[in-house]
Amino acid sequence: MTTYALSFEVQPLCDVAAVEEAFYEHFDGTVAESFGRFLITMYMDGHDNGVSAAKNAAMELQRKLDVVVCRMDRDxxxxxxxxxxxxxxxxxxxxxxxxxxxxxxxxxxxxxxxxxxxxxxxxxxxxxxxxxIPESGDPERYLSRDEMAVVDAWLVRWGTMPQEQHVRSEFYEITAAQMVSTEFQRPSTSHRPSGGWVSSWNVRRQTQTESLASRTAG
Known part of the structure; x- marks a missing residue:
C-alpha cells in the first residue's frame, strides 16, 4: 500500500500548542513553524492516488484542527x-x-x-x-508538481465557493471529462453518469441562462 507524505501551509494558528496536541492525537506527522509559516506534514495511505489523499487530508485537518489549509508546501x-x-x-x-x-x-x-x-x-x-537509486530517499511518495497544482487550485475553490456551488463545479468537471472521453473511447451507456442527475443539472443550467438573457433584454 502506498503511503503519501503530504505537507500543507495552514492558518490561522491562534493556539499552536492546542493545534499540536490535537494533531498528534489524530494524525501521524509533524507540525512546524518556518519563517512565519505554519507547516503540517502528515502521512496517509488507503488512497488510489496522491491528489485524492491530499484532498482527504486537507478536509480532515480543517475539520479536526480548526485550521484553514492554504496550500501545499513545496519543501x-x-x-x-x-x-x-x-x-x-x-x-x-x-x-x-x-x-x-x-x-x-x-x-x-x-x-x-x-x-x-x-x-x-x-x-x-x-x-x-x-x-x-532505490536505496536512497524517503520510502513515502510525494505529489508531483502537477498534482500539487491541482490540489492548490482545489483548495482555492473549496475555500472561496459556497458548498453548493463547489459540488456543482465538481460535477461539471466529472461530466465534462466523460463527454470528452466518449468522443474517443465510445464507452457503453453503463459508464455514463445517471440520466436523471444529468437532466436535472442541464435544466438548472438552462433556466439560469434564460433568466440571464431575459434580464439583459429588459
Whole structure:
C-alpha cells in the first residue's frame, strides 16, 4: 500500500500548542513553524492516488484542527540538504546531479537558482531517487508538481465557493471529462453518469441562462 507524505501551509494558528496536541492525537506527522509559516506534514495511505489523499487530508485537518489549509508546501532543498536527507556526501550528490554517477535518466531540472544556488522540490528529487537509486530517499511518495497544482487550485475553490456551488463545479468537471472521453473511447451507456442527475443539472443550467438573457433584454 502506498503511503503519501503530504505537507500543507495552514492558518490561522491562534493556539499552536492546542493545534499540536490535537494533531498528534489524530494524525501521524509533524507540525512546524518556518519563517512565519505554519507547516503540517502528515502521512496517509488507503488512497488510489496522491491528489485524492491530499484532498482527504486537507478536509480532515480543517475539520479536526480548526485550521484553514492554504496550500501545499513545496519543501525546497538545495544540494546540501539532498545530501543530508540521503545520508550521502556533498561530493556524491554533486556527481549524481552532473550525471557522473548513475548515468541514465538525467537528474531533475532545478526549480530555480537564486544567487546561483540551485534548488529543487524534494518530492521531485525523491521520485527520481525511487526510480534510479532505490536505496536512497524517503520510502513515502510525494505529489508531483502537477498534482500539487491541482490540489492548490482545489483548495482555492473549496475555500472561496459556497458548498453548493463547489459540488456543482465538481460535477461539471466529472461530466465534462466523460463527454470528452466518449468522443474517443465510445464507452457503453453503463459508464455514463445517471440520466436523471444529468437532466436535472442541464435544466438548472438552462433556466439560469434564460433568466440571464431575459434580464439583459429588459
Amino acid at each position: 525546497l532543498v538545495d544540494a546540501s540538504e539532498i545530501a543530508r536527507r540521503t545520508d550521502r556526501s556533498r561530493e556524491s550528490i554533486r556527481q549524481i546531479i552532473h550525471g557522473e554517477r548513475h548515468k541514465g535518466e538525467a537528474f531533475p531540472v532545478p526549480l530555480g537558482a537564486p544567487n546561483g544556488k540551485r534548488i529543487w522540490e524534494w518530492g521531485v528529487v525523491n521520485e527520481w531517487l525511487h526510480r534510479n
